[in-house]
Amino acid sequence: MRTTTATQLVYYADAIREALALEMRRDPAVVLFGEDIALYGGAFGVTRGLLDEFGPERVVNTPISEGGFTGLAIGAALTGLRPVVEYMFMDFIALAADQIVNHAAKFREIYGEQARVPIVFRAAGGAGRSYGATHSQMLEGWFMHVPGMKVVAPSTAEDARGLLISAIRDDDPVLVVEHKDLYKVRMPLSAEARPIPFGAARVLREGDAATVISYSKAVHTAALAAAQLAQDDIHVEVIDVRSLKPLDTATIAASVRKTGKALIVTEAMGVAGPAAELAYQVMAGAFEYLEAPIVRLTARETAIPFAPPLEAAAVPGVEEVARAVRALVG
Amino acid sequence: MENRSVMHPDWPAARILRTMLLIRRLEERVDALFAAGELRGTSHLSAGQEATAVGACAALRADDYVTSNHRGHGHFLAKGGEARRIMAELFGKATGYSQGKGGTQHMADFSIGFLGMNGITGGMLPIAAGAAFSARYRGSGQVALAFFGDGASNQGTFHEALNLAAIWRLPAVFLCENNCYAMSSPACHMVSGARIADRAAGYGLPGVTVDGNDVAAVYAAVAEAAARARAGDGPTLIEALTYRILGHSRGDLRVYRTREEEAEWAARDPIARFTAAAQAADILSPDDIAASEAAVATEVAAAEAFARASPFLAS
Ligand SMILES: Cc1ncc(C[n+]2csc(CCOP(=O)(O)OP(=O)(O)O)c2C)c(N)n1
């Protein structure tokens, strides 16, 4: 792994691998399950090399049986292990949804607090690579909807490592939404790996014109738009919520109380999606400070198209965010 | 190949060869276009598996249904899909089968009974059972055939679809292309039991294993299964043993298999075997073969030119 002590530029995928390796060294109960994660290292290379260090007992290649191996991992979690399950593409979590929704998320409560299910579901979400409609979705909203689930969606290498460490140490089911279009982006990563607590948003840019609230890859879109707007002296505050459930409502409210305007940007669908919950929380925490209706920019209501220009048009882009901010502050 | 090399009268040897060659040359061209960075996303190519696609479709009626998977270009061409509209889809163009919205894994042509490729492994097996249910309900006499891989046989949908089709004696054919691997996972590690075809017994169905690189053997097995389905005797599970020549998808370095194994399978190339047998049986001449190669080269080049010249859908 990395040897120097200073902050380095590291791929988002490598930061995730580091978190897995560190936790596996620390705790022999951590076991990985997923399709082609061993020798092949996963479709995006996230687990590459882990087989060599930890062996096939802990880096377990599964058949293509998402429902089955998810349930199996939940059973293992119920009885002492800390499994981390990889979904090669987030879309495939649909095949495992029953085990997650009706089993993992409910066991703690329905069995009278006898049981905890310390399991992590890692899923590669998002568009931008022309993989088509069954390989590009952001489905975190489905799981935010389920009591008993925690949901995080890191946009940076630092958060990807820190939130995954917290997820593995957490005693309840956690969905970690990774973005496949970030895996090969280099980002700063501090030398010392630390867990990042859930429910703590990050203000990555301060401003007073409006608050832009986002998570995952859309944070980068928002940040680029914010930089562009700053050239015209429009200074927006950009918040990366990082953790969707639990959600840091205090940071969101404090910002919108200051700016009076809120734009929510997500790559997930709009209708009944994460942006709806974020908008409600803005309203609940800063209603009397709002100077304009809350605006949300989400994926268009469409199956994510394959063709690069159509795909790009289906999710919020930098220009669109900048335009929405101008309309909001204008 | 005996005299089984003459299959359905609609499928003379020249058509069999031409269709298999079209699949091979189109896939090779797509591979080259990805290598050159001209196509975006990924694709799963079926070079080496032409005999299963062509043998199966030759044994079906034109109005029978086919469902496919992520590795479906060959299935589509064998069922009658047009190379140029497939190529246009791969380029993401408005003239593609899905106007560029679907891409390599998501194309269909309902007018020829091709109910679609799909990116969800195992997802289309129950859909095929549903098409079979509908065909019987409507009394149309159609059969539905599902193409799927060894990897898909580990999905719950495979088992549920087989059971459903069996209890209702649906006119379905489940054709497993066992190409030895699901991505990097060898079938011998991931599939319990000696043969996937043996799984049929658990549902009280006939299970047949065939040489999937012998187009006539695939034809014969599917023809029998389709006849059985049409007669109201229910579904059949066929396991066709074959091999994908290229990697699983773009960028696969094939670390999970040896070059020796690849060479062994290259010696069993389905197209070379067919041409050799057809020449031995005197039903194809070297001139026929050269003419097929030339016609296919023209068709693939024209398909690419059509795709390149086509516009994107306005977004
Ligand atoms: C539900 C689901 N899980 C995993 C994948 C990723 N994936 C795509 S193809 C493939 C292997 C499929 O193997 P097989 O069924 O044998 O077909 P082959 O690729 O060999 O033609 C995998 C794991 C997927 N597309 N869908």
Ligand SMILES: [Mg+2]
């Ligand atoms: Mg296979």
